[in-house]
Amino acid sequence: xxxxxxxxxxxxxxxxxxxxxxxxxxxxxxxxxxxxxxxxxxxxxxxxxxxxxxxxxxxxxxxxxxxxxxxxxxxxxxxxxxxxxxxxxxxxxxxxxxxxxxxxxxxxxxxxxxxxxxxxxxxxxxxxxxxxxxxxxxxxxxxxxxxxxxxxxxxxxxxxxxxxxxxxxxxxxxxxxxxxxxxxxxxxxxxxxxxxxxxxxxxxxxxxxxxxxxxxxxxxxxxxxxxxxxxxxxxxxxxxxxxxxxxxxxxxxxxxxxxxxxxxxxxxxxx
Numbered sequence: 422x423x424x425x426x427x428x429x430x431x432x433x434x435x436x437x438x439x440x441x442x443x444x445x446x447x448x449x450x451x452x453x454x455x456x457x458x459x460x461x462x463x464x465x466x467x468x469x470x471x472x473x474x475x476x477x478x479x480x481x482x483x484x485x486x487x488x489x490x491x492x493x494x495x496x497x498x499x500x501x502x503x504x505x506x507x508x509x510x511x512x513x514x515x516x517x518x519x520x521x522x523x524x525x526x527x528x529x530x531x532x533x534x535x536x537x538x539x540x541x542x543x544x545x546x547x548x549x550x551x552x553x554x555x556x557x558x559x560x561x562x563x564x565x566x567x568x569x570x571x572x573x574x575x576x577x578x579x580x581x582x583x584x585x586x587x588x589x590x591x592x593x594x595x596x597x598x599x600x601x602x603x604x605x606x607x608x609x610x611x612x613x614x615x616x617x618x619x620x621x622x623x624x625x626x627x628x629x630x631x632x633x634x635x636x637x638x639x640x641x642x643x644x645x646x647x648x649x650x651x652x653x654x655x656x657x658x659x660x661x662x663x664x665x666x667x668x669x670x671x672x673x674x675x676x677x678x679x680x681x682x683x684x685x686x687x688x689x690x691x692x
Contacts, residue, residue, distance in 0.1 A: 444491035470654035479503035492518035499530040542676035555584035
């Protein structure tokens with residue numbers, strides 16, 4: 422047995438040790454972490470749809486990957502020169518990501534933290550040029566709160582890639598400046614922004630809470646201070662931060678940053 426084959430065996434064992442994998446990562450020696458993924462080569466095909474909108478050179482930019490999983494998008498951003506903070510609340514995925522970062526030799530450009538999107542509200546004085554917020558919103562009980570927090574962490578002029586499962590239907594209607602009580606039936610018309618609440622489970626997952634239609638996704642993004650640049654793929658939008666601190670007082674209260682003395686408690690991030 423050669424040293425090369427011995428090394429390959431070790432990698433195979435480590436891939437198996439860290440299983441199951443949701444991200445099919447392509448390692449430098451050609452091995453893949455989830456070659457039999459039910460969605461195909463996921464998320465490579467998704468990245469191919471997004472990447473042209475971000476550019477090949479992200480040198481000097483600070484990026485945030487929310488719900489990073491095993492780190493596929495994190496690594497792609499790092500390869501393009503970005504300094505990336507990647508967060509996930511699941512230690513299983515973070516172990517995969519840390520191991521993969523060493524295999525891909527991008528350790529010096531990525532920082533992994535065990536935390537959720539709500540905890541970003543207490544990351545004092547931390548802001549980003551680019552945020553990926555993909556596959557997370559429908560897992561949250563408080564989706565608009567999360568979008569407000571994400572908006573606060575993105576610099577004005579910065580970019581957001583937003584993806585979520587949606588309700589069927591691509592229609593959009595122009596929202597009225599004011600809706601009279603007697604006009605409530607209009608909210609059920611095709612193209613009106615609506616969300617469906619999942620009381621129990623969807624796809625046997627108890628963390629699936631909300632499905633919005635495309636119109637509601639875009640409306641919530643605008644409400645959180647974003648301009649929707651374009652839909653770059655199905656259920657995936659490229660946005661630009663255009664307004665700052667739209668709902669600061671309510672956000673402070675909702676996240677516990679407001680106290681009787683008017684100070685904001687700081688919660689250090691766990692790395």
